[in-house]
Every structure is written in C-alpha cells, then in structure tokens.
Amino acid sequence: xxxxxxxxxxxxxxxxxxxxxxxxxxxxxxxxxxxxxxxxxxxxxxxxxxxxxxxxxxxxxxxxxxxxxxxxxxxxxxxxxxxxxxxxxxxxxxxxxxxxxxxxxxxxxxxxxxxxxxxxxxxxxxxxxxxxxxxxxxxxxxxx
Amino acid sequence: xxxxxxxxxxxxxxxxxxxxxxxxxxxxxxxxxxxxxxxxxxxxxxxxxxxxxxxxxxxxxxxxxxxxxxxxxxxxxxxxxxxxxxxxxxxxxxxxxxxxxxxxxxxxxxxxxxxxxxxxxxxxxxxxxxxxxxxxxxxxxxxxxxxxxxxxxxxxxxxxxxxxxxxxxxxxxxxxxxxxxxxxxxxxxxxxxxx
Numbered sequence: 001x002x003x004x005x006x007x008x009x010x011x012x013x014x015x016x017x018x019x020x021x022x023x024x025x026x027x028x029x030x031x032x033x034x035x036x037x038x039x040x041x042x043x044x045x046x047x048x049x050x051x052x053x054x055x056x057x058x059x060x061x062x063x064x065x066x067x068x069x070x071x072x073x074x075x076x077x078x079x080x081x082x083x084x085x086x087x088x089x090x091x092x093x094x095x096x097x098x099x100x101x102x103x104x105x106x107x108x109x110x111x112x113x114x115x116x117x118x119x120x121x122x123x124x125x126x127x128x129x130x131x132x133x134x135x136x137x138x139x140x141x142x143x144x
Numbered sequence: 145x146x147x148x149x150x151x152x153x154x155x156x157x158x159x160x161x162x163x164x165x166x167x168x169x170x171x172x173x174x175x176x177x178x179x180x181x182x183x184x185x186x187x188x189x190x191x192x193x194x195x196x197x198x199x200x201x202x203x204x205x206x207x208x209x210x211x212x213x214x215x216x217x218x219x220x221x222x223x224x225x226x227x228x229x230x231x232x233x234x235x236x237x238x239x240x241x242x243x244x245x246x247x248x249x250x251x252x253x254x255x256x257x258x259x260x261x262x263x264x265x266x267x268x269x270x271x272x273x274x275x276x277x278x279x280x281x282x283x284x285x286x287x288x289x290x291x292x293x294x295x296x297x298x299x300x301x302x303x304x305x306x307x308x309x310x311x312x313x314x315x316x317x318x319x320x321x322x323x324x325x326x327x328x329x330x331x332x333x334x335x336x337x338x339x
Binding site for chain 2: 030092096098099101133134135136137138140144
C-alpha cells in the first residue's frame with residue numbers, strides 16, 4: 001500500500017466504534033525500514049502519535065485501535081523530531097552512502113500487515129526498502 | 145548486489161560548500177576548504193563551516209579517516225563523532241604552506257608549464273591528488289587556456305615550485321572527462337620507466 005493511498009484514512013476506536021483521529025503522516029525508521037509511528041490529525045487529546053504496535057488493523061477503509069489511550073505525545077527526542085515533521089520522508093532527498101543524490105521521495109510502498117517499507121519511489125526510480133540506512137532531517141541515506 | 149563505483153574526478157574547489165551528511169541523514173556542516181597532506185599527494189581532511197548563507201568557520205574539522213564517501217552531492221560521514229579539532233588536522237602555518245594555488249608548475253628539466261588554478265582529486269578508497277588544473281604557459285602550445293596536468297602518485301603538494309616529470313607534458317588533457325585515462329597512462333609510463 002502506498003503512503004499516498006493510506007493518508008487521510010480515519011482512525012477508529014473499535015471499543016466505541018467512533019472516529020478518533022485521521023492519519024496525517026508516517027514515521028519511518030531504518031534498520032530494517034518500517035513504519036514505526038503514525039502521525040495523526042483531528043485528535044481530541046494532546047497526543048498525535050500512534051505506535052505501529054498499537055495499531056490493531058490497517059484496513060482498506062480505516063485504521064483501528066482498541067482504545068484512545070494509545071494515541072500519545074512523543075516519548076523521546078526521536079519521537080519529538082517525528083512529531084515536529086523533521087523526519088517526514090515524503091519529499092526528502094535521497095543520498096547514497098557515496099554522496100550521490102538520487103532525487104527526492106515522491107511515495108513509499110509498505111506492507112499494511114507488518115509496517116515493513118518495501119519500496120522508496122522517486123519520479124524516475126524505484127529503490128528497494130532494504131537499501132535504506134538512515135533517515136534524518138536532511139536526507140534519506142541508502143546503500144550504494 | 146553492488147555496482148562498481150565509477151571513477152570520480154573532481155576539482156578541489158568544487159568541494160567547498162558541499163554538505164557534510166551523516167549516514168543517519170543529518171546535515172552537520174559544510175566543507176569550507178580542502179587540507180592537503182604535505183607528504184603524500186593525499187587529502188588530510190577538510191575544514192568546516194556551518195551550513196547556511198551567513199555561515200561561520202568552525203573550530204572543528206573533518207579528518208580524511210572520518211570520511212565514509214565523497215560524492216557529487218555530499219561528503220558522507222558515519223556520525224558526528226568523527227569531527228576533530230581543526231588544529232589536529234594541520235597547524236595553521238602548515239596549512240598555508242600547502243596551499244598550491246597560484247604556484248607555478250615546473251618540469252624536472254626546467255620548463256614552466258603554467259600557474260595552478262585548481263587541484264584535481266580522484267575519489268575512491270581514498271581521495272588522491274591526481275593532477276593540477278593550470279593556466280597554460282607558452283611551453284604547452286595552448287597558452288592562456290586551462291589544461292589538466294597529471295601527477296605521479298607520490299608528489300608533495302607544497303613548496304614554491306611544483307616539480308613534475310617532463311613526461312607529464314605528453315599526457316596533458318584539455319577536459320576533465322578525458323583526464324582520468326591520461327592520469328592512468330602517465331602513471332603506468334612512470335612505473336615502466338622506473339623498472
């Protein structure tokens with residue numbers, strides 16, 4: 001499933017059957033690359049992050065959670081950067097570990113069952129997810 | 145699968161301003177200048193400045209041993225811990241002496257080939273000095289034009305005059321694209337001549 005397709009999806013609490021948030025973005029971490037957190041919008045509480053482990057199902061129509069309590073504020077520096085959008089992968093430049101730029105990321109393909117990132121897409125290239133070494137404020141770094 | 149790294153030749157001046165990026169994808173500095181190793185025709189490292197328009201020089205530097213890769217778009221480092229104090233890279237005076245720009249290139253039989261305008265580097269397992277870009281003198285028949293002169297693989301890039309073997313004049317290139325092959329051919333010739 002592509003990030004572009006999965007964005008704006010409703011987050012539904014299965015206990016109350018109510019919509020509690022909307023998916024605004026994805027926080028990808030390397031080694032092996034995976035969706036570690038969802039960034040949410042239209043939340044009622046203070047937190048905007050949802051850890052992948054706390055997602056019950058990533059379905060074609062909605063993302064489900066068992067309770068609102070799993071939607072939470074950042075817990076560490078890395079999560080803070082994620083919430084601040086510093087680690088947003090879409091639009092970020094890709095550099096190889098040898099210092100060559102390969103363009104910028106237009107979309108990401110991931111497995112909605114596991115959260116594993118399978119492919120990074122640019123305007124002209126598809127890059128295997130396993131090549132991703134790092135993701136920082138400046139670039140996504142991939143193996144050469 | 146790994147694809148072979150293409151032979152990358154670049155001018156030392158092109159490295160100025162290039163971002164220094166960690167393998168975790170964070171920008172830590174920009175290259176300010178290249179510091180040459182006096183003895184071996186190699187790069188000792190880089191001085192740094194902060195990224196941005198009104199960038200200031202920094203007191204830390206990047207030794208060559210801390211570099212993971214030098215490419216067209218960035219200089220890659222494992223992480224920020226590889227940066228060291230600038231004074232460790234080269235004492236100020238030594239760094240100044242190693243500045244070869246404006247120096248004249250003389251052949252070992254005493255011909256003046258021109259004035260150095262840039263240093264050509266080859267980026268591979270290490271970053272090596274492979275030649276000079278010079279503004280050619282009358283001796284080269286292309287007076288006033290910029291040409292590339294190959295260097296032996298162990299030449300000092302310091303001193304008032306830069307001495308190259310006379311045979312270097314046979315391997316002069318007018319463009320950087322063809323220069324890689326010229327360096328290879330020149331160095332092969334020197335090795336054969338020495339044996």
